[in-house]
Amino acid sequence: MSEDDLKPKVKDGLDYWETQPATLDGVLGGFGNGTLPYVDALSSRQFLMSLRPELCLVPSALKPLAAPKTRTKRRTRALDIGAGIGRVTQDVLIHLVDEVVLVEPVPKFIAQAQSRSPLFKGIAEKQKGILFVKSTLQDFDPRQPPDETDAKKVFAHAGASFKKDDEPGYDVAWMQWCLGHMSDNELVQLLKATRASLREAIEDDPRTAGLIVVKENCCSETSDGKPVTVWSEEDSSVTRSNLAWIKCFHDAGLTVLRNEVQGGFPEGLYPVRMWALR
Numbered sequence: 001m002s003e004d005d006l007k008p009k010v011k012d013g014l015d016y017w018e019t020q021p022a023t024l025d026g027v028l029g030g031f032g033n034g035t036l037p038y039v040d041a042l043s044s045r046q047f048l049m050s051l052r053p054e055l056c057l058v059p060s061a062l063k064p065l066a067a068p069k070t071r072t073k074r075r076t077r078a079l080d081i082g083a084g085i086g087r088v089t090q091d092v093l094i095h096l097v098d099e100v101v102l103v104e105p106v107p108k109f110i111a112q113a114q115s116r117s118p119l120f121k122g123i124a125e126k127q128k129g130i131l132f133v134k135s136t137l138q139d140f141d142p143r144q145p146p147d148e149t150d151a152k153k154v155f156a157h158a159g160a161s162f163k164k165d166d167e168p169g170y171d172v173a174w175m176q177w178c179l180g181h182m183s184d185n186e187l188v189q190l191l192k193a194t195r196a197s198l199r200e201a202i203e204d205d206p207r208t209a210g211l212i213v214v215k216e217n218c219c220s221e222t223s224d225g226k227p228v229t230v231w232s233e234e235d236s237s238v239t240r241s242n243l244a245w246i247k248c249f250h251d252a253g254l255t256v257l258r259n260e261v262q263g264g265f266p267e268g269l270y271p272v273r274m275w276a277l278r
Contacts, residue, residue, distance in 0.1 A: 006231040006238075007183045007238075008180065008181045008182055008183055008186075008236050008237050008238060009236050010136055010138055010181070012235075012236035013181040013235060013236045013237060014105060014106060014136075016234065016235040016236060017106045017109070017235070018106060018108070022085055022106075022108045022109050022111070022112040023085070023112075024037055024085070024087065027084040027085055027087065027109070028087075031266060031269075034266065035264070035266075036265060036266065037087065037091070039262075039263075039264040039265065040262070040265075041087075041088075041091035041092050043262055043263070043264070043274075044088070044091075044092045044176075044213075044215065044274070045091075045092050045095065045096070047213070047258075047260060047274050047276070048092065048096065048172065048213060049096070050258075051211060051257065051258065051276050052096075052171070052172065052207065052208075052211070053207075054207070054208065055076060055096040055097065055171075055172075056096065074166055074167050074199075074202075075098035075099055075166055076096075076097040076098050076099070076171045076172075077097060077098065077099040077100070077101070077169070077170050077171055077172075077199075078093040078096075078097045078099070078100045078101070078170060078171060078172040078173070078174060079100075079101050079103070079142055079170045079172070079173040079174065079194070079197070080093055080100055080101070080102045080103065080174050081103050081137060081140070081142075081173065081174065081175045081178060081190075081194075082103065082104065082105075082137055082175060082176070082177070082178020082179070082181075083102045083103060083104045083109075083110075083113060084104060084106075084109050084113070084177075084178075085109050085112040085113050085116065086102055086104075086112070086113030086114075086116055086117070086120070086130075088174055088176055089102050089113070089120065089130060090116060090119060090120050090121075092174070093172065093174060094120045094121050094122060094123070094128055094130065095121050096172075097128075097171060097172065098127075098128055098129070098160075099128065099129045099130070099131070099160075100128075100129075100130045100131070101130075101131045101133060101146055101170075102130055102131065102132050102133065103133045103135055103137075103140050104132075104133075104134065104135075105134065105135060105136040105137070107134065110132050110134055110156075113132060114132050114156045114158065117130060117158035117159070118158075120158070120159075122159065123158050123159040127159070127160060128159045128160060129157070129158070129159040129160040130157070130158045130159055131146050131148065131154060131157055132154070132156045132157065132158070133146055133153055133154055134153060134154075135153060137178060137179070137181065137182055137186070137190060138182065138186055138190075140190075141193055142170065142173065142190075142193050142194045142196075142197035143193050143196050143197045145168045167199060168197075169197050169198055169199040169210060170194075170197055170198055170199060170210050171198075171199055171208075171210050171211075172210065172211060172212075172213065173194045173197070173198065173210070173211075173212045173213070174212075174213050174215075175194075175212065175213070175214045175215070175216075176213075176214070176215040176216065177215070177216060177217070179214065179216055180216065180217070180232075180237035180238050180239055180240070181235075181236070181237050183238075184229075184247075184248055184251075187248050187252075188248055188251045188252045191212070191248065191249065191252035191254060191277075192252045192253065194212055195212065195252060195253060195254060195277075195278075197210075198210025198211065198212070198278070209278060210278075211257065211276055211277060211278045212254065212276070212277040212278070213274060213275070213276055213277070214245070214249075214274070214275045214277065215262070215272060215273070215274045215275075216240070216245065216272065216273065217239050217269075217270035217271070217272055218239070218240065218241055218242050218245070218270060218271050218272070218273050219239045219240070219241050219270060220241060221241045221242070221243055225243075226243070227240070227241050227242075227243035227244035227247060228240070228241040228243075228244060229241070229244050239270060242259075242273060245273070245275065246259075246275075249275065249277055254277040254278065255277065255278055256275055256276070256277060257276040257277065257278055258274075258275070258276040259273060259274070259275050259276075260273065260274045261273055261274075262274060
């Protein structure tokens with residue numbers, strides 16, 4: 001095979017996911033009915049709150065009970081890229097932010113995410129909003145605010161409408177178990193665009209600046225410590241080693257704020273890492 005044959009192809013990846021059921025088990029490779037979804041979501045929330053504690057709605061015993069002043073300045077917004085059936089939005093993001101832009105290319109997955117939206121915290125009370133955007137990762141530009149009137153791209157909307165006059169951009173951009181469907185060049189371009197879409201800090205408090213979280217499988221480096229990329233013909237994707245991921249992050253001009261290994265997953269799976277980037 002040539003080098004081009006070993007790069008992810010959008011159509012082949014979409015064809016594979018069209019064969020998988022729009023269920024937790026389907027999007028999690030057969031691990032949707034065990035402890036993995038709960039452990040994954042809990043770890044993700046803890047990771048995010050450790051970096052952006054002001055997003056937590058439960059007051060800390062070590063801080064004044066009054067909500068932080070920065071909390072009222074703008075509605076908080078997250079981007080969920082490659083969202084599948086909306087699992088991360090439902091179990092992690094919508095608990096911590098006011099609005100989520102959910103991006104997914106597979107029609108049946110995004111339809112399932114929409115059908116599950118009444119279960120998402122706050123939606124029924126119209127306190128929060130979710131915009132469901134149908135797009136491949138390669139075609140999505142996070143720098144362009146989603147247009148709710150664009151029927152070709154915006155699949156559906158749930159909950160409170162986004163404020164048209166609010167500051168554009170994202171407080172959190174979440175990318176999990178989807179970036180293996182991008183080549184290195186495509187990934188770097190997406191990360192650069194996402195970096196440009198992050199919100200600036202409020203009142204010069206760097207803790208309130210937008211950040212990117214990537215959560216993905218990792219293969220091992222070579223025996224002499226060099227980065228590795230492993231190709232999978234089954235779903236036209238790649239698995240990168242930690243150093244291969246970090247090279248892409250650095251090529252996109254991003255700094256790794258934190259890098260942690262996910263614990264508590266079943267044996268036999270690739271290790272999963274979380275990187276916080278800015």
